[in-house]
Structures are given as structure tokens and as C-alpha cells.
Amino acid sequence: MDIRFLESFITVAECGSIAEAARRLNLTPAALAQRLRTLEQELGHSLVTRVGRTVRPTGSGLAVMDHARKLIEATRDLRAIAANDEPAGQLRLGATATSLTGLLPDILSRLRAQYPKIEYFIRPGASVDLYHGVVAGELDAAMVVRPQFPVPKSTGWLTLREEPLVLIGPEGMVLDDPKAVIERNPFIRYDRNQWGGQIVDRYLHQHGLQVREWLELDALDAIAALVDRGLGVAIVPDWAPPWPHGLRLQKRVLPDGGVRQTGVLWGRSGARISAVRAFVQICGGEAGSGVQA
Incomplete structure (x- = not known):
């Protein structure tokens, strides 16, 4: 089973639209629909159905969603583990709107040049939502506004801009x-x-x-x-x-x-910690400031 097809199904379920999911995945709607059909044939059940103008998971689709997410996550972790401490695998990042345009492009450019085996998923959002994403382990790191309370000991903080x-x-x-x-x-x-x-x-x-x-x-x-x-x-x-x-x-x-x-909040543990440390190192070079323990 191609893990990309499971990712496509999850994206369609989250977007409620094949067209929107195709835009996110940089695919044509026809190619995405073909991925869904192939996955449904492998599993022997329909996974999505049209309801008006939206696309929703069927009962079978809902039943496999959590398992699909865990399988996708495990596959990403395997890539990082197999790299044997070399920064690799998918780095899950969050960024506020101003960080996404003003800070992240230069940092990713330098990171990609030094560590070409790292792949990226980037979630835009508000600082409070991205903060909780890092704390919950849904994101590896995020560029956010520093909260007015101490960050958990399970995370690190690096200030990029005052x-x-x-x-x-x-x-x-x-x-x-x-x-x-x-x-x-x-x-x-x-x-x-x-x-x-x-x-x-x-x-x-x-x-x-x-x-x-x-x-x-x-x-x-x-x-x-x-x-x-x-x-x-x-x-x-x-x-x-x-x-x-x-x-x-x-x-x-x-x-x-x-x-x-504005700075970077990151989780201190996980299968992708080598990629996270590489990201923080590049951020530190951009900021010219120290990292908060």
C-alpha cells in the first residue's frame, strides 16, 4: 500500500473537497481521485462519499482514519530513525502569518542546502494554536509569539526577533x-x-x-x-x-x-529530534542569540 494514498485520503477528509485537497497536495483533482479509487480497491470499501458540494468520509473511512494517521506517522518516523542521527525525515513545522513570509523562507533555504534529506510539512496558524500543537506533539517546532507564561520543560525556546x-x-x-x-x-x-x-x-x-x-x-x-x-x-x-x-x-x-x-518553540524529544536540532541551529544562526534551556 502506497503511504501517499493514505495521506491523500486524510487530506480529502480534512478539507471536505477533492479540489482543495488537490491544491494542498499539488496534484490535479483527477490524479487525486484516482489515488482514492486505488486505495478503496485495495481495502475493498468506499472511503468517501459526496454530500452536496462536500466530500465526507463514509463509515468505513471514519473507521480507518485514526489507524491511517498512525501508520503515516510511523512511516515518517522510520525514515528519521533509519537515517541514524543524520537529519532526515519529515519535519512538521508551524508558523504565524508574519513568520511564514518574513522569517521562515530564508531559514528553510539554508536548512535545505545543508540537510537535503529533510522533508517539510508546514501548518500556518495563530500562535496559541501552534503552541498547543508543539506541546501535544502534533508539530515538531513552530515560529510563534512568545507566550506570557513559562514554556513547559519538555520544550525549548529561541527568540528570533524583538x-x-x-x-x-x-x-x-x-x-x-x-x-x-x-x-x-x-x-x-x-x-x-x-x-x-x-x-x-x-x-x-x-x-x-x-x-x-x-x-x-x-x-x-x-x-x-x-x-x-x-x-x-x-x-x-x-x-x-x-x-x-x-x-x-x-x-x-x-x-x-x-x-x-517572535521565536521558535520546539519539542525536545521524538524520532525526528536530529532534524529539529538542525532547524533550531539554523534559526540560532539567523537570530544571533542564545537558546533558552
Whole structure:
């Protein structure tokens, strides 16, 4: 049985769509459908069925999903174990939106050049979700905002960037008096459910600022684009470039605004630990900082 066919089935079940699953797997829908048919013929049962516009697992599909995931995981571990401490196998990474574009590409480029036997799975997401993914062992490492509580001893932490809070306004706006600017203009808030948004919220409370909030969202690039269009001002961490192309913004670092630390959280054990250590080593070289024990 080809393990890739099991991975295809799991992806279809998670996406609820052959077209979306095909995009994720870089296959044509026809090729993905053929993989499913072949797998169903090997097992002797239908695994998925169409319900309206979605595709859902059948009873047989649901019955084999957990076993399929364990088999896929075991196969990935075997590749890493067989490498005999050489970094190899699939490295499961998570990354926030700004890390995915601003930090991860250069790191993966260097890692791939030094350790070509490592394969990658990357899950985008919010810091809190990726944090729990690492702690639960679903991810080997993740680039996240540092939580405001100690990380578990089963994990390690490496700070990559110290990102001060900045006030951003549209082109031509004078930001000499941040308090007046924040209180007199419509305010676009960085989502308080995000760890970075909570840093912004603490700044507002600590300085007694009353804002005219009209929108709250968790996409920093979208916040910057809205400010560029003159729809308000915002406080955001000064995240790693690139920022959205073509923005014309005024930016001012806020004194005593605190910082958002972006870094790598990783699990200290597992079959892929050699690949994880290689990843952290490359990250450390990029950051030029020490690793937290």
C-alpha cells in the first residue's frame, strides 16, 4: 500500500473537497481521485462519499482514519530513525502569518542546502494554536509569539526577533503626539485573542488610552492596508518584512510600549529530534542569540 494514498485520503477528509485537497497536495483533482479509487480497491470499501458540494468520509473511512494517521506517522518516523542521527525525515513545522513570509523562507533555504534529506510539512496558524500543537506533539517546532507564561520543560525556546510596538497612520499624518492621534482617530485593533494583540491591549490600559474602536481583526497585513487607505490608525508590532507592497504609512515606535518576541518553540524529544536540532541551529544562526534551556 502506497503511504501517499493514505495521506491523500486524510487530506480529502480534512478539507471536505477533492479540489482543495488537490491544491494542498499539488496534484490535479483527477490524479487525486484516482489515488482514492486505488486505495478503496485495495481495502475493498468506499472511503468517501459526496454530500452536496462536500466530500465526507463514509463509515468505513471514519473507521480507518485514526489507524491511517498512525501508520503515516510511523512511516515518517522510520525514515528519521533509519537515517541514524543524520537529519532526515519529515519535519512538521508551524508558523504565524508574519513568520511564514518574513522569517521562515530564508531559514528553510539554508536548512535545505545543508540537510537535503529533510522533508517539510508546514501548518500556518495563530500562535496559541501552534503552541498547543508543539506541546501535544502534533508539530515538531513552530515560529510563534512568545507566550506570557513559562514554556513547559519538555520544550525549548529561541527568540528570533524583538518587535517593538509601533503606531501606524496613513501617509501625511503627523504622529508627534501618539496619545492624541490614538484617541482622536478611528482605531483598528489587533485581535485581543492573539498573544500579540494582548500586548497592545496592555499598552492601552497602562497608558489610560480611550480609543474609538470600529474594527478588530487578527491579520496584521490587513490592518496595515486599512490604515494605508485612511480608515484609521493602529498599534502593531514592527513585524519582519515584507510588509504589504505599496503601502504609504507613517510609523512611530511607542515609548514604553513593550515588545512582541517572535521565536521558535520546539519539542525536545521524538524520532525526528536530529532534524529539529538542525532547524533550531539554523534559526540560532539567523537570530544571533542564545537558546533558552
